[in-house]
Amino acid sequence: MLLELRLKDFVLIPEARLLFEPGFIVLTGETGAGKSLLLQSLKLLLGARGGGHLIRAGAKEAVIEAVFDAAPLRERLSSLGFSPAEEVVVRRVITPERSRIYLNGSPVTAQMLANLTRGLIVLVGQHEYHLLDRAEERLAFLDAFCQLEDLLSRYQEAFRRLRELEEAHREFSARLRQLVKERDYLAFQIREIEEVDPRPGEDEELEAEAKRLKNLERLKELSRNVANDLSQAVGALSQARKDLLRAQELDPAFESLRERLDGLYYELEDLAGEVSSYGSRLHEDEGRLEEVENRLHQLRRLKRKYGEDLTQVVQELKRLKRELEDLESGEERLAEIEAELEKARAQVFELGRKLTERRLSGAKELSETVSRLLPSLALAGARFQVEVKRGEEPRERGFDRVEFLVATNPQSPLRPLSQVASGGELSRFFLALKVAAREKDTALLLFDEVDAGIGGETAHQVGRLLKELSSRQQVICVTHLPQIAALADQHFVVEKVKEPARAETRVRRLTTREERLRELARMLGKPEALELASTLFAG
Numbered sequence: 001m002l003l004e005l006r007l008k009d010f011v012l013i014p015e016a017r018l019l020f021e022p023g024f025i026v027l028t029g030e031t032g033a034g035k036s037l038l039l040q041s042l043k044l045l046l047g048a049r050g051g052g053h054l055i056r057a058g059a060k061e062a063v064i065e066a067v068f069d070a071a072p073l074r075e076r077l078s079s080l081g082f083s084p085a086e087e088v089v090v091r092r093v094i095t096p097e098r099s100r101i102y103l104n105g106s107p108v109t110a111q112m113l114a115n116l117t118r119g120l121i122v123l124v125g126q127h128e129y130h131l132l133d134r135a136e137e138r139l140a141f142l143d144a145f146c147q148l149e150d151l152l153s154r155y156q157e158a159f160r161r162l163r164e165l166e167e168a169h170r171e172f173s174a175r176l177r178q179l180v181k182e183r184d185y186l187a188f189q190i191r192e193i194e195e196v197d198p199r200p201g202e203d204e205e206l207e208a209e210a211k212r213l214k215n216l217e218r219l220k221e222l223s224r225n226v227a228n229d230l231s232q233a234v235g236a237l238s239q240a241r242k243d244l245l246r247a248q249e250l251d252p253a254f255e256s257l258r259e260r261l262d263g264l265y266y267e268l269e270d271l272a273g274e275v276s277s278y279g280s281r282l283h284e285d286e287g288r289l290e291e292v293e294n295r296l297h298q299l300r301r302l303k304r305k306y307g308e309d310l311t312q313v314v315q316e317l318k319r320l321k322r323e324l325e326d327l328e329s330g331e332e333r334l335a336e337i338e339a340e341l342e343k344a345r346a347q348v349f350e351l352g353r354k355l356t357e358r359r360l361s362g363a364k365e366l367s368e369t370v371s372r373l374l375p376s377l378a379l380a381g382a383r384f385q386v387e388v389k390r391g392e393e394p395r396e397r398g399f400d401r402v403e404f405l406v407a408t409n410p411q412s413p414l415r416p417l418s419q420v421a422s423g424g425e426l427s428r429f430f431l432a433l434k435v436a437a438r439e440k441d442t443a444l445l446l447f448d449e450v451d452a453g454i455g456g457e458t459a460h461q462v463g464r465l466l467k468e469l470s471s472r473q474q475v476i477c478v479t480h481l482p483q484i485a486a487l488a489d490q491h492f493v494v495e496k497v498k499e500p501a502r503a504e505t506r507v508r509r510l511t512t513r514e515e516r517l518r519e520l521a522r523m524l525g526k527p528e529a530l531e532l533a534s535t536l537f538a539g
Contacts, residue, residue: 001474002121002444003087004067009059011037012505018492019509024470026485027478028519029494034505035478038494039448042066042121045090047114052096057502062094068120076116082106090117121444124430133418138402142386145437146362148355152397155351159394162344169337176334179327186324193306193317196298200311203299206292213289216282223279230272237265348394355398359388363402369436370429376461377428378454383407384429385414404429424452428462435465445469447477451484459483482523491516 007016012034027035041064044050055062068088070077077088082104090113091102101113108116143152179186212219241261248254303309306316326333363386370384387403405414408425417429427450434445447466451459463484469475470489479485491510496503510516517534 001069002066002476003069004065005038005041006063006065007037007041007507008063009056010041010062010064011054011056012496012503013037013507014056014504016507018507020474020476021490022470022474023489024467024487025474025476025490025492026488027476027492027494028480028485028523030496031480033494033496035494037505038507039123039446039478042446043123044092044094045113046117046121046123047110049110050092050094050099052094054094055096060095063091064094065089065091073116073120080108080112080116088116119443121446124427124445124447124450135401135403136397138404139397139400141433141437142359142362142366142388142402143397145366146358148358148362151351151354151358155348155355155398156396158344158347158351159396162341162348162394165337165341165344169334169341172330172334172337176327176330179323179330183324183327186320186327189306190317190320190324193302193313193320196302198299198302198310198313200309200314203296203303203310206296206299210289210292210296213292220279220282223275223282227272227276227279230268230275234265234269234272237261237268241265352394352399356388356390356400359398359400359402362386363388366433366436370432373432373435373465376458377432377465378458378462379408379425379428381408381410383410383414384417384432404433424449424454427452428454431462431465431469434469444474444476447475447479450477451479451481455481456483463487480523482520485523486516486520491519493519 001022002020004020005016005018007013009015027038029035040054044064045066066089068090070085070088073088074084077084080103085104089104093100093102099110101108101110103113103116241258244254244258244261248258299310302313307313367384367386374380374382374384383406385405387405389401389403390399391401393399404417406417406420406429407414408420412420417426427447431447431450450462450466454462459481460483463481464487466475466477466484467487477484477488485491492507493510495506495508497506510519
């Protein structure tokens with residue numbers, strides 16, 4: 001709901017502040033007084049382009065500011081990163097160079113503003129509404145009239161599941177086709193690795209063995225030399241042990257030294273034995289070196305093709321086996337997906353069929369309800385029909401497309417409403433549709449041209465329907481007809497005042513009965529006709 005509109009130095013308006021309440025609000029004034037400026041200001045708050053031509057002569061900038069109830073905007077505000085608030089203040093500052101937009105004091109882009117205020121204000125005029133010329137909006141309108149929220153929610157859940165399965169089927173089919181092409185190569189790769197049967201770390205062990213086999217003679221020579229040297233050292237230590245034992249007999253202080261020497265002696269004796277044993281095991285085996293080098297060649301070839309080391313080669317073997325298993329079980333899994341897909345498609349078609357049935361029934365009821373309202377809106381003889389066409393393939397909201405068809409006289413064929421009706425007729429058709437819908441709405445409806453070409457009792461009926469509609473949502477109507485203005489909950493008058501230097505447009509609220517009576521009398525064309533205006537006001 002629009003709570004407040006403030007304008008400063010906007011075209012011909014030096015300053016204006018309008019406080020709005022729920023219900024039915026009218027704007028009246030002489031032709032050319034500037035009522036269209038208020039409509040233009042609201043378009044700017046919806047994200048329309050602005051320019052320096054909107055700045056009042058002599059001013060540096062124009063400011064348009066509106067305060068909205070934040071309740072219907074909380075989700076959108078959150079998506080834009082704004083904290084929850086009771087009210088939303090949109091401020092637009094236009095200078096000759098550029099236009100700046102602020103939302104609750106923070107700068108935003110025109111696109112962000114348009115996204116936030118989308119559907120917040122519905123401008124109903126010849127070129128300003130979209131319910132009738134957008135297929136998705138017509139379908140949503142009919143669904144709301146039919147109260148299809150639960151059924152549509154179930155359909156959309158089934159539709160999303162169908163799309164997920166279709167995507168899974170496409171991806172799996174493509175992968176399966178690729179695997180079929182790779183089947184022979186996969187089998188070859190697996191066989192190539194399994195025939196070698198590598199073990200992580202094996203190559204490092206074989207490299208060490210190959211180095212030892214290549215240096216066998218040198219190792220034998222070195223081990224003999226070491227064994228001889230150690231044997232001589234053991235002999236020397238043996239004599240030293242004997243001498244320490246004699247010294248200990250003479251002085252017990254040598255006991256600890258003898259024990260330490262015993263440890264060295266036995267350690268050196270073991271070491272000498274191990275070196276000698278190592279040397280005795282070094283037998284030449286020309287066949288073994290060739291065998292090791294052949295094995296290393298096989299392992300290096302695997303590492304060049306399948307991984308940097310044998311651990312990676314073994315992991316690659318596991319991956320290749322999984323791919324081959326996927327291929328072997330792929331047709332079975334594909335059949336399972338296809339069965340799920342067929343089941344999901346059947347569910348979508350069944351729920352879609354129910355949506356179509358409900359829409360056809362609702363279309364008939366909506367057509368009849370709107371048709372009953374048309375004569376009271378100066379559309380006697382006009383025909384209105386909601387057409388539901390079912391398509392072949394499912395979409396986000398079902399299989400159906402909705403068209404609003406009219407014939408403005410009995411002899412004319414039914415054609416799409418937006419292609420046939422004039423601006424005033426479109427506004428009245430829209431009014432009839434909104435009255436017929438019977439649902440509450442948070443959007444502000446702003447009617448322009450709804451009174452074009454009508455008067456008398458028809459004007460009163462249009463006003464009555466606008467008043468009825470305002471019980472469900474805020475309605476602002478720009479009107480020239482006193483029959484409509486008399487029914488308003490709030491009445492603002494737009495006046496052009498000629499100042500010495502220039503003309504100005506001023507907006508004021510009529511707060512007393514006398515003020516409203518005088519304005520209604522002016523609209524009747526007889527300023528002295530206060531008694532007639534009083535009759536309208538009372539009615």
